[in-house]
Amino acid sequence: MRPLAIIGPTGAGKSQLALDVAARLGARVSVEIVNADAMQLYRGMDIGTAKLPVSERRGIPHHQLDVLDVTETATVARYQRAAAADVEAIAARGAVPVVVGGSMLYVQSLLDDWSFPATDPSVRARWERRLAEVGVDRLHAELARRDPAAAAAILPTDARRTVRALEVVELTGQPFAASAPRIGAPRWDTVIVGLDCQTTILDERLARRTDLMFDQGLVEEVRTLLRNGLREGVTASRALGYAQVIAALDAGAGADMMRAAREQTYLGTRRYVRRQRSWFRRDHRVHWLDAGVASSPDRARLVDDAVRLWRHVT
Incomplete structure (x- = not known):
């Protein structure tokens, strides 16, 4: 089974689309999801990364989630090796690998079989x-x-x-x-679907997403992770939301500091979205779909379009 990749900026709804595609295909073929979000690799970094809880995964196997402690360094090379092995094992089982995420280098390294230069x-x-x-x-x-x-x-x-x-x-x-290799045919003949929407719509989603993270307990999650060594983590401690909360806690954890951390998280996420869009829009292989749909009929058409692309794009 050739893979489907669902990519795009933070907040576009990639994880939900992957679940809906899996449900649509489920009657004929099984689906397994491979994460391509660098910070979702970390155990315990759940709220701030909008990681789907197990209870919301609809029984669909997910790979490359919760594979690192926060003290470990996430690298593109390690991810590429592990995720490629997952994709090939899923396909060998006769299931459809669906790669989902917006970490730019992680996506490209996997789909283009990036060769990494030596280090000195x-x-x-x-x-x-x-x-x-x-x-x-x-x-x-x-x-x-x-x-x-x-x-x-x-x-x-x-x-x-x-x-x-x-x-x-x-x-x-x-x-x-x-x-990185020049953009050519994607590895495994993967069909790449991009999910994006108007900036005003996405900005509203990012604002709600940021508020929800803080309301659901991001600060307490960071406190717990700090006790588990988050501050020593080279990559985990710099994740959006986590870095801002750490700084607020270090400054005394006052209400004003936390409000500032919330605002800085939102603004930092908006800046990151601009970088994601710039990166992904350069890839001519991506088939872009509008994530701004809200009604159930439009949502159903979005899922239909993604499945149609996977079935028919050559």
Whole structure:
């Protein structure tokens, strides 16, 4: 069975569409979902990543969820190996692998079989020293001067990936993305469906999503994760929402600080959505669908369109 990938910006409704597609196909063929959201790899990072609870997964197997402790570093290379093995095992069972997520490098590494350039410990160490000297903001600005495309795809708070990109640029003399294959036929003949909607609609969804996260207990979730080592996690501690709450807790956890953390999470998510759109819109293989539909008939047509594309796109 060839895979279906459902990609697009945060808040577009990718997880829900994947469940609906699985329900539509379920009478004839089984479906298993492979996560492509970097922060949903972490155990305990549930509310702030909008991870589907087990009770809402409709009995559909999900892979690449809750596979890392927050103290472990998430890497694209590790994800690529593990997720590719999942996709191939699912297909071998006669089921349809549905890849769902919006982490740009994770999606591309999986669907394009990205080859990762070698690392040089001495070069890496030099950039890490530079990071310690100037901080992640200035180092990210330096990356933007050397490789604007890489900087656009990497969060300004992501020190580890900023260092890695600068290392690759120095070692290869080429942009970070040059290590990725040119866009051609997607791996496994995957059909790629993109989900997006008007910015005003998505902004409203992101505002509701952010409020819901804080109302459902994001702050307490962060407190629990801090007791489990979140602060020591290189990647987990910098996730949107989590980094902002950590800063608010460090500043005294007052009501004003938490309101600011909520607002910063919302604004940071909007900025991230712009980067996601810029990245995914460059891929001519994506078949875009409108996620702004609200009525049940329109929702049914959206699911029909995704299934039709999977069945008939060549």
